[in-house]
Amino acid sequence: MSALAPTPSSSPWTFQRRLRIYRLEAGYELLKMLRLPMYSVPALAFPMVFYLLFGVTFGQRGEMATHLLAGYGAFGVIGAALFGFGVGVAIERGQGWTEIKRASPMPPSAYFTAKIFMSLVFSALIVAGLSALAVVFCDVRLPGVSWLALTASLLLGALPFCALGLALSYVCGPNSAPAVVNLIYLPMAFASGLWIPIHVLPEWIQTAAPALPAYHLDQLALAATGLTTQESPGIAILGLLGFTVLGLAGAHLGYRRSEGKTWG
Amino acid sequence: MTPVSSSSDGPLAVARLDGVTRTYGPVVALEGVDLGVERGEVLAVLGPNGAGKTTLVKLLLGLLRPDSGTVRVFDRDPSHRHSRVRTGALLQTGSVPATLKVREHIELFRSYYPAPRPLDQVLSLAGLSGLAERPFGKLSGGQQQRLRFALALCGDPDLLFLDEPTAGLDVEARRALWQGIRELVARGVTVVLTTHHLEEADALADRVVLLAQGRIVTQGSPAEIKDRVDGRRISCRTRLPVAEVASWPGVLSAEQDGPAVALLARNPEDVVRRLLAGDSDLSHLEVRSAALEDAFLALVADSRRETPNDSPNDSSNRSKEVAA
Numbered sequence: 001m002s003a004l005a006p007t008p009s010s011s012p013w014t015f016q017r018r019l020r021i022y023r024l025e026a027g028y029e030l031l032k033m034l035r036l037p038m039y040s041v042p043a044l045a046f047p048m049v050f051y052l053l054f055g056v057t058f059g060q061r062g063e064m065a066t067h068l069l070a071g072y073g074a075f076g077v078i079g080a081a082l083f084g085f086g087v088g089v090a091i092e093r094g095q096g097w098t099e100i101k102r103a104s105p106m107p108p109s110a111y112f113t114a115k116i117f118m119s120l121v122f123s124a125l126i127v128a129g130l131s132a133l134a135v136v137f138c139d140v141r142l143p144g145v146s147w148l149a150l151t152a153s154l155l156l157g158a159l160p161f162c163a164l165g166l167a168l169s170y171v172c173g174p175n176s177a178p179a180v181v182n183l184i185y186l187p188m189a190f191a192s193g194l195w196i197p198i199h200v201l202p203e204w205i206q207t208a209a210p211a212l213p214a215y216h217l218d219q220l221a222l223a224a225t226g227l228t229t230q231e232s233p234g235i236a237i238l239g240l241l242g243f244t245v246l247g248l249a250g251a252h253l254g255y256r257r258s259e260g261k262t263w264g
Numbered sequence: 265m266t267p268v269s270s271s272s273d274g275p276l277a278v279a280r281l282d283g284v285t286r287t288y289g290p291v292v293a294l295e296g297v298d299l300g301v302e303r304g305e306v307l308a309v310l311g312p313n314g315a316g317k318t319t320l321v322k323l324l325l326g327l328l329r330p331d332s333g334t335v336r337v338f339d340r341d342p343s344h345r346h347s348r349v350r351t352g353a354l355l356q357t358g359s360v361p362a363t364l365k366v367r368e369h370i371e372l373f374r375s376y377y378p379a380p381r382p383l384d385q386v387l388s389l390a391g392l393s394g395l396a397e398r399p400f401g402k403l404s405g406g407q408q409q410r411l412r413f414a415l416a417l418c419g420d421p422d423l424l425f426l427d428e429p430t431a432g433l434d435v436e437a438r439r440a441l442w443q444g445i446r447e448l449v450a451r452g453v454t455v456v457l458t459t460h461h462l463e464e465a466d467a468l469a470d471r472v473v474l475l476a477q478g479r480i481v482t483q484g485s486p487a488e489i490k491d492r493v494d495g496r497r498i499s500c501r502t503r504l505p506v507a508e509v510a511s512w513p514g515v516l517s518a519e520q521d522g523p524a525v526a527l528l529a530r531n532p533e534d535v536v537r538r539l540l541a542g543d544s545d546l547s548h549l550e551v552r553s554a555a556l557e558d559a560f561l562a563l564v565a566d567s568r569r570e571t572p573n574d575s576p577n578d579s580s581n582r583s584k585e586v587a588a
Contacts, residue, residue, distance in 0.1 A: 012349045012378045024375045028368055035363035035399075096357030100415065103325045103355065105348035106376045 047076030076126035085165030094174025163247025170254020284333035308469035352421035362401025377419035406437030
């Protein structure tokens with residue numbers, strides 16, 4: 001009978017064990033995605049290939065090369081977050097993998113923390129790669145503080161897109177998720193000025209751009225490099241926070257709606 | 265109708281459902297189910313597709329909530345972490361992340377439990393020794409199912425849920441998995457498994473619960489359930505049309521089986537007399553006791569007679585399952 005007596009309702013793990021769950025979950029999440037060329041190759045290579053094409057081959061220097069560094073940096077980290085979360089979570093739920101995890105005693109936060117970690121590592125690799133290209137081929141020179149500010153704004157600025165990706169994962173099924181994410185990601189990147197600087201784009205796109213989360217991240221990254229921007233960093237941060245709340249609310253709603261949808 | 269609640273109230277119940285109903289929109293998956301799982305037993309939940317087996321398992325795992333009634337596992341809410349660290353689950357699922365290796369998957373799942381089973385033991389119990397460094401995506405179908413089984417064992421569980429553990433496996437892989445399950449049972453693990461293979465229930469279970477259309481039709485040991493049907497298998501070669509024989513009183517089922525006709529009958533003496541009277545050239549006559557499969561068929565048929573609002577879809581499923 002003693003085996004049936006309820007154990008105290010404290011956590012079944014010590015702090016060290018809990019830490020170990022988070023560490024292993026994050027490590028294997030990263031390993032899983034790095035080994036998945038369908039994800040890792042486009043996530044890491046596309047921003048750098050674009051920078052090589054539009055920055056290096058056009059012989060951009062100075063201000064324009066810095067502009068493109070911020071833009072393709074934002075483009076890269078947004079892609080890693082939207083695909084890692086939106087497509088990744090949708091697929092794992094569709095395959096029933098999420099349900100196996102839910103039936104285990106894994107703390108649900110470990111699952112999401114691991115995905116955030118994975119997307120941050122990809123973001124860091126993208127930012128490092130782009131920065132190296134910018135320095136070596138385009139003679140981009142920034143003060144140390146600016147490099148730090150640029151890296152920090154791109155890494156932290158990826159978080160709202162993790163939340164938006166998570167919300168998208170509940171809207172789309174596992175099969176449609178890659179297409180839906182691309183349909184949102186690519187036009188948004190263009191209209192936010194990530195590929196071609198926003199001030200070169202038509203007036204009406206410039207007017208509409210603040211409705212897009214990517215625009216705010218680009219503005220924040222530009223401000224970090226010391227270039228002149230259309231909106232102040234404070235407004236950009238507020239915009240990104242707003243989209244984070246929107247993403248989390250959407251994800252919460254989607255999670256509650258999805259309960260019990262799959263059965264047999 | 266057989267009384268079904270007698271064994272659900274034992275003090276040793278490690279998991280129980282009381283008056284549980286669960287619907288999905290207009291579809292009733294489970295209706296008023298009372299069931300207790302006793303410590304150390306192997307309980308097979310048997311039923312055709314759509315009977316509510318998976319819903320029952322998901323309720324016991326806390327993956328679904330009942331519309332009404334209560335579900336308790338180790339005297340707690342099943343979604344409570346303290347019940348989850350003592351249970352393991354093999355669900356019917358498509359895919360496990362393909363790029364991680366067997367060892368990596370097991371190591372991660374072991375970290376979720378305060379007292380996990382050692383890696384080597386998990387590998388050998390699941391029959392995966394020697395495959396530790398292989399990515400999931402490079403395993404065969406049977407090996408993939410063994411990995412799902414391994415994940416269920418990582419926590420050294422007291423209670424194991426296996427939802428159709430051998431569905432889609434070939435005979436050899438099925439027997440290997442049965443062997444693994446038996447080893448766990450010998451160590452005192454309580455097992456709840458769902459299946460539509462009667463052979464599986466017969467081979468593994470101490471107790472069988474027969475589920476049809478979301479309700480428990482009957483329960484008992486495999487032997488008891490076989491006894492509950494006084495039907496006999498009759499087979500013979502005859503000119504009499506199968507359809508005619510099927511309509512005779514006491515004939516539960518009749519089908520053509522190669523050159524022979526196979527019958528399940530409640531009153532074999534009367535049926536044999538009538539067969540011989542109707543066809544003087546009748547040959548190859550054989551009468552033997554019913555298998556669990558026959559009992560299953562008869563009991564499901566009985567429950568259908570009592571609930572005439574069947575969907576035609578269900579009955580086609582039933583004949584398919586029983587034939588399997």
